[in-house]
Amino acid sequence: MIAGFFNTVGYAGPWASNAWPTPPVFCDREAASRTMHRAMDQVLLADELGFDWISVSEHHYSPRILTPSPMIFAAGITQRVKRAKIAILGPLLPLSNPVRVAEELAMLDVMSEGRIVVLFLRGTPNEILVYRANPDESREITQEGIELILRAWTEPQPFGWEGRYFNYRMVSVWPRTFQEPHPRVFSSGNTPDSIPFAARNHLGLALSFMPLSEIQHRVELYKTEAAKAGWQPTASDVVYRFFGHVAETDEDARKNVGDVRLDLGQFFGMNPAVLKQLIGDRPMHIHSMERPFLCGGPAAVVDQVGALREAGVGNLDMAFTWPGLSHEQQLRSMECFASRVIPQIRAL
């Protein structure tokens, strides 16, 4: 089992609003700077504690995650961390120029000497508004973008791309990625309809913030689709992103996370009628979470990880944040997970 640390780079100042977008006036400039330093300290700690990868994500216009450009933060990590992999989970392709994304990731892979892992995403429904993309086309745009990026990383000669959503007459990415043929690529399976694409293209499957039963169902679908494409995925092909909290005892963990629910309205914080339109037929799993997915003392969490492994997950991407948890509590949870859980789940 691979143990990844998801660094949300959450704003270190007081959160004055849960609205999305959050007005910039609430962003204290000093606190923003402190956020970046604190997040980098957390990255160094995760590396020291033995996490296999450190992940960053792309989100916009809110204090929740201060990495609208995950590449910039990842570049910083490459210069400070020399062991752990750097997982960029991940760039939002409907909001991006995919050739630029291919170039930046190739730079990062070279800068880190081949430690980049990547997941390409459509973005949460609200984020499609950021650079004015059409929500109804976000999946098709993302899939074309992934194929273009893979081509840009592997074609030996300059080429053009006559796409449905992208048209380039000259693509010739320098530097080439350090890893040959390219960094490990995951594709989202949160929407079951996206799973055949991942399987057909031999990509890893990334799932997030959903109950165990839904993970099992999606992994089965992935395996079925991969078999049609002539290959057999293993647990190492599946990553699951989630919130987790570990304390000395089950009771301490429950007490620390309290009874704060995390629900969709709070999470997206925007006009419900607009949000409903943006979501369309996408299944939203994070409409309500009573507690972090993994929560408890070390023994209980080891069992919970075992259940994930049985469901077919071989890569954990764990965020230690939860509403109400202090930064110190998060650090203690990381340390507890690293010293008491990771050694027990290595062989899973």
Added chain:
Amino acid sequence: MAKPLNRREQKLEADGLSIGYFEAGNGDPVIVFPDEEGDFTDPVLSKIAESHRIISLSLPGVYLATADQVAEKLPHALTRLGLEQCSVIGISTGARPALALAIAAPERVDRLILLSPLLPSDGDEFPDLAGVKTPTLVLVGTRDTSEAIAGGRLCREKIRDCHLSFIYGASHPLAGDRPEACQDAIVQFLEQGEQFIIFRESQVIRR
């Protein structure tokens, strides 16, 4: 939407090579070598015929001839058709005679366009790609056959002035899957040659 293709069926004898063909459209001439099934979707040809005179060589005469015979005899056939210079399109196996003509008579060929090129595998018949001096566009589908993609890459590598473009989502033969993408690239290359890489559509949103 292009108008339906108005084909004018013809026949030509040139040095013992019997070639059936049809013509369509008016403008600068474009010789088309279809694949062995004669498969090239009308929408793409119709679009090209809006601005060009298409002479599509039909089968089997050209394919029964060797590339050398094509190279030797086709220039005469072009003269009989009153064509001093023309552009040439070769589709799938039609890439072979298209390349043979471009290599044998470089002064007669303005532009060369190959779609999903299937090149011969044996050594003797293999075209001397480095001998192609004509600006060349090669289109292959992202779901094309591995042979066609390999053929496209080889052309890009060996031909001095060659542009390789992937038609996203298209399989072999690719013009049927994404006709609009093919015709845009083909017509722009026919009209602008190597300069078709320059983007000149206005990016103004509102004035």
